[in-house]
Amino acid sequence: MVFPSNKLPSIVPPSVKSVYIDGEKYPLSEQVVKNIEAIIGFQAKQKQKLPWRDRIIDKIAAFFGKSDFLYLQLLFFASWAICSRLAPQILPFGLPLFDVQEMGIDVSALLITTGVLIQQTRQDKLAEQRSHLILQINLLTEQKIAKLIKLMEELREDLPDIRNRSDFEAQIMQQATDPQAVLDILRENLDSSES
Numbered sequence: 001m002v003f004p005s006n007k008l009p010s011i012v013p014p015s016v017k018s019v020y021i022d023g024e025k026y027p028l029s030e031q032v033v034k035n036i037e038a039i040i041g042f043q044a045k046q047k048q049k050l051p052w053r054d055r056i057i058d059k060i061a062a063f064f065g066k067s068d069f070l071y072l073q074l075l076f077f078a079s080w081a082i083c084s085r086l087a088p089q090i091l092p093f094g095l096p097l098f099d100v101q102e103m104g105i106d107v108s109a110l111l112i113t114t115g116v117l118i119q120q121t122r123q124d125k126l127a128e129q130r131s132h133l134i135l136q137i138n139l140l141t142e143q144k145i146a147k148l149i150k151l152m153e154e155l156r157e158d159l160p161d162i163r164n165r166s167d168f169e170a171q172i173m174q175q176a177t178d179p180q181a182v183l184d185i186l187r188e189n190l191d192s193s194e195s
Contacts, residue, residue: 031176035139038179039132065121070114077107143176150174 050058063069077098083091084098091097153170156162 031143032136032140035136035179038183039135041180042183062121064114065117067118070111070118073111073114077111139177139179146174146176 047055080091080095081098081100088097149170153167153174157164
């Protein structure tokens with residue numbers, strides 16, 4: 001479903017249409033909200049297109065990349081070691097006694113691997129946030145430049161000393177890029193290249 005830029009359904013909650021800086025509330029421009037809606041809509045469509053089995057794998061991988069998983073591992077191995085020393089008869093599932101000499105390196109490797117995965121997940125989230133910020137800045141810059149070109153063309157037409165001429169390129173550049181249209185074109189090109 002493709003929406004014209006002025007007919008996008010509002011998927012950004014009203015609380016997001018302003019930002020707080022040092023306790024002061026500043027409203028976001030309508031164009032910023034439209035850009036955010038276009039990006040969120042694009043990401044939601046991409047997630048919906050994933051097959052259910054890929055979504056399950058994503059959720060499992062996301063859980064393994066959280067610090068909660070590391071804490072669960074630490075709790076499990078600590079409980080296993082304590083039970084092995086104090087009450088080996090209550091070990092569940094026929095677990096062998098925990099032996100640091102035999103299993104210490106394996107447990108350490110698992111904990112280190114989990115720690116690295118958590119760090120990579122955190123870095124991926126930061127990189128994604130940075131890329132969203134860069135995209136927002138680029139969209140806003142392009143829209144501001146289009147507005148400046150439009151104002152310059154109006155000024156050129158109003159000044160009597162400057163020859164009035166038609167500039168087709170300036171007319172095209174006055175139109176700010178619609179992020180939803182660009183995302184739709186990108187999606188169509190990606191879909192056709194995958195076929």
